[in-house]
Structures are given as C-alpha cells and as structure tokens.
Amino acid sequence: MMKALLVNDYNGPETMQYTEIENPAPKDNEVVIQVQYSGVGLVDILFSRGFGQRKLPFIPGLEVSGTVKNVGKNVEKFKKGDRVAALTINGLKGFAELVSVGEDYVVKVPDELDLGIAAGTLTNTATALVLLKEITPIHVGGSLLVYGATGGLGSQVGQIAKLLGAQKVVGVVSTESKKVKAEQLGFDHVYLQEEFLNSSNELFDIVVDPIGGKQRKLNLDRLNPYGSLAIVGNASQEELADINPDTLWLKNLSITGFNFGMYTSQYTKRVNKYLEWAIQLIYQKQLDLPTVYKTPISEASESLIKLENGEINGKLLLEYH
Numbered sequence: 264m265m266k267a268l269l270v271n272d273y274n275g276p277e278t279m280q281y282t283e284i285e286n287p288a289p290k291d292n293e294v295v296i297q298v299q300y301s302g303v304g305l306v307d308i309l310f311s312r313g314f315g316q317r318k319l320p321f322i323p324g325l326e327v328s329g330t331v332k333n334v335g336k337n338v339e340k341f342k343k344g345d346r347v348a349a350l351t352i353n354g355l356k357g358f359a360e361l362v363s364v365g366e367d368y369v370v371k372v373p374d375e376l377d378l379g380i381a382a383g384t385l386t387n388t389a390t391a392l393v394l395l396k397e398i399t400p401i402h403v404g405g406s407l408l409v410y411g412a413t414g415g416l417g418s419q420v421g422q423i424a425k426l427l428g429a430q431k432v433v434g435v436v437s438t439e440s441k442k443v444k445a446e447q448l449g450f451d452h453v454y455l456q457e458e459f460l461n462s463s464n465e466l467f468d469i470v471v472d473p474i475g476g477k478q479r480k481l482n483l484d485r486l487n488p489y490g491s492l493a494i495v496g497n498a499s500q501e502e503l504a505d506i507n508p509d510t511l512w513l514k515n516l517s518i519t520g521f522n523f524g525m526y527t528s529q530y531t532k533r534v535n536k537y538l539e540w541a542i543q544l545i546y547q548k549q550l551d552l553p554t555v556y557k558t559p560i561s562e563a564s565e566s567l568i569k570l571e572n573g574e575i576n577g578k579l580l581l582e583y584h
Contacts, residue, residue, distance in 0.1 A: 267359035268563055268581075271320045273313035276567035281560060287363035289335040294369050296349055300382035300557070301357045302326040303579040304415060305498050308571045310355070314500075317355075324357020326350055328372060328382035329583075338366050346372040348381040350389070350538060352524045358563065360583055367531045370538045376546045383415075383552050383578040388541035389534065390495070390523040391419040395427055398521045399469050399491045403428035408485060409471040410435045410478070412445040412453060415578050416495065418553040420471050421450050426549060433467070435459050441576055448551060469493060476501035483510055483518075491517045553577040559584070 264283045272278055289295045306314070307323040328348040331341050341347065350368040351357035372381045395401045407424045411417035412434025424432045434450040436442050445453040454463060460478060468489075470482045473496035482492050483506070497503075511517060527534045544550045554577030558566040569575045 265360040266560075267322045267356075268324075268560065269320045269322060270311045270317075273311070273316075273319075275312045276308060276564045276571070279311060279564050279567075281563065284359075287361055289333060289338075289363045290365075291335040291337040292366055293335045293363045294338055294341050294347070294349070294366050295332045295334070295361055295363045296327060296329045296347060296369070297332045298327045298357075298360055298362055298583055299329040300327065300379045300583070301359075301560075301581040302382045302386060303567065303570065303581060304386060305570065306496070307355075307358075308567055309500070311567075322356040322358050324355055324359070324362075325352040326382055326385040327357045327362050328378040332361065334366075340366055341369060341371075346374065346378065348372050348378070348385055348538075348542065350385050350527060350534070352386060353528050358560070358581060365531070367535045368527070368538070370535070370542055372542065373546050376542070379555060379557055379580050379582070380545060380552060381542060382580055383555055384541050384545045385538055386523065387415040387419045387578075388423075388544065388550065389537040390416055390521075391423045392537050392540060393523065393526060393534075394420065394471070394493060394495065394521055395423055395469075399471075399493045399519050401427050401429050401469060404430045405468040406431040406433075406466075406487075407469045407471065408433045408435065408465075408467040410456075410474045411498065412436050412450055413441045413448065413553050413576055414473065414498075415553060416473050417471070418445075418448050419550065421445075421448060422550050423544075424469075425449060426544075431467075433465065437573075444553065444576070448553070466490070471495060473498055475499045475503070477504070480504035480506050483514070483516055486514075486516050488515045489517075491519055494518065494520045495523075555580060557582045 475497035
C-alpha cells in the first residue's frame with residue numbers, strides 16, 4: 264500500500280485526504296517512480312473545485328521527481344535507482360508516493376541537479392517551449408508581453424522568449440513585491456497591472472495570457488498587426504470576455520488557445536524531447552525558476568489554499584520523506 268492525496272469531492276483543498284491506496288503496477292512501457300517531490304499548479308486546485316468535472320475520486324498532480332522503483336518489461340531507457348522527473352499531466356496522479364507513468368513522459372535528472380528543481384521544471388518550462396517554438400513562434404527581434412510574470416508559467420515564458428531571440432519582453436504583475444521578482448528574472452520592463460491597463464500604449468507581437476478576466480478583450484488593442492493573443496489559462500476564473508471575431512479580420516490579428524495537457528497526449532514522442540530540453544536549460548543555468556516553496560505532503564491542504572489565495576508566489580512543491 265502507498266499513500267496519496269485524494270480529491271473525493273469538489274470542495275477544494277480543504278477536503279483532500281492523504282490516505283492509503285493500492286500501489287500502482289507498471290504496464291509494459293511504464294516506469295514506477297518513488298516520488299520525492301510533486302510539482303503543484305494552480306490548475307490542481309481548480310480541478311479540486313470542480314473545473315473539468317473530473318471523475319471522483321482522483322489524485323491531482325502534473326509532475327513529479329524521484330527515483331525509479333521498477334519498470335515494465337519493454338522499458339529499456341531506465342533502470343531501478345535512476346534519478347528521474349516525469350510528466351503526469353494526462354492522468355494527473357502526481358500527488359502520491361508512487362507513480363506509474365509511460366516512459367516517454369520520463370526524463371533522467373543529472374546528479375548535480377536538485378530533484379526539487381527538476382519537479383518544478385517540467386510542466387511550465389515545456390509549455391513555454393512548445394508555445395514559443397510551435398504555437399505562436401517568437402521571431403528574432405520580436406516583442407512579447409506576459410501576464411503573471413512571476414508565476415510558474417509566466418516566469419518561463421519571459422525567459423524563453425529572450426533565449427529564442429525576442430528583443431523586448433515585458434511582464435505584468437499584481438504587486439510591488441512581484442514586480443521586484445520579475446525584474447530579477449530578466450524582464451526588460453515590468454508593469455503593475457492597473458498601471459499597464461490605464462497608462463501604457465505599448466504594442467507587442469505576442470501577448471501571453473494565463474489569467475483571463477476583463478483584460479483579455481483589451482489585449483487585442485495591445486497587438487501589432489499580425490500579432491497573436493495566446494490564451495494559456497484562466498487563473499482568474501472571471502467571466503469570459505466577449506470578443507467580436509470581426510476584430511481579428513479587420514486588424515489582422517489572431518487568437519490562439521494552447522492546452523499543454525492535450526498536446527502531450529497527441530505528440531508523446533515530441534513532448535519527450537521538450538522535457539529533456541527543459542531539464543537541460545535548468546541544469547545549464549540558462550533559466551531560473553521562480554521562488555521554490557517546499558512543503559511536506561502532510562501539510563498539502565494548507566499550502567494549496569495559500570497558493571490559491573496568492574500567499575505563495577512562485578513554484579510550490581510537495582515533499583515526501
């Protein structure tokens with residue numbers, strides 16, 4: 264038996280239960296990981312409050328790191344004891360002591376790289392890489408604006424845009440303390456949200472919006488001709504923006520939605536290369552994660568509530584002993 268953090272209803276982190284369940288058995292192409300860290304995303308909290316109406320009960324969790332415990336009979340790349348990180352975004356299930364996951368979603372972690380950092384890297388860094396390489400490519404000399412610039416995803420989008428040749432990368436945040444953190448992450452300029460909405464007239468080739476809410480419609484006025492609004496989340500859970508599609512036609516604009524979970528289920532082999540790339544960028548110190556917060560799995564509910572309330576700004580990890 265192992266322990267896992269279960270969602271048994273849609274009442275949020277408050278009613279999650281850390282309880283015993285059966286150990287996973289690997290299928291032929293799967294790797295069983297003894298989890299040391301689970302990465303937490305805001306979407307885990309949204310799922311626990313009924314977003315997507317996932318079948319109950321379920322185990323949240325998009326990414327993990329740890330060591331290989333055993334492997335299926337067709338697995339050749341990994342062996343017992345290997346240090347690894349894995350994407351669990353398709354079936355969730357990452358908030359558990361043991362996770363069984365397809366080998367294409369698993370990557371080795373260099374000995375010198377902290378397993379906590381590895382667990383906090385996969386989802387957000389790979390999402391940013393796919394977004395800016397394939398979905399809305401940033402061209403050399405281009406400009407990009409990202410909301411939530413110190414969040415798990417926003418922090419990676421800004422840095423990767425720079426690595427891919429963007430000339431101007433601007434962030435939008437909600438507080439002065441977040442503004443300082445975003446500046447430390449290398450953004451060319453950082454605005455407070457109200458300041459940006461009310462005073463700035465800057466235009467961009469790409470606007471990346473994981474937040475949603477009232478500014479989503481206004482973002483179309485922030486785009487250069489042939490610019491793109493990339494919708495990658497709805498963290499605010501506010502009312503959806505009413506956008507006239509003729510605006511796109513008349514102004515030569517586009518709106519692109521990108522769901523990384525769906526992408527990973529459709530392009531498994533390609534995702535593996537992005538996961539390896541993400542780990543290497545962090546290992547080679549070409550990217551920084553936002554502030555990392557490690558909390559024991561036994562205190563997960565309290566920490567998830569703090570994340571939801573904005574009391575944790577950065578990357579939250581659940582730690583197993």
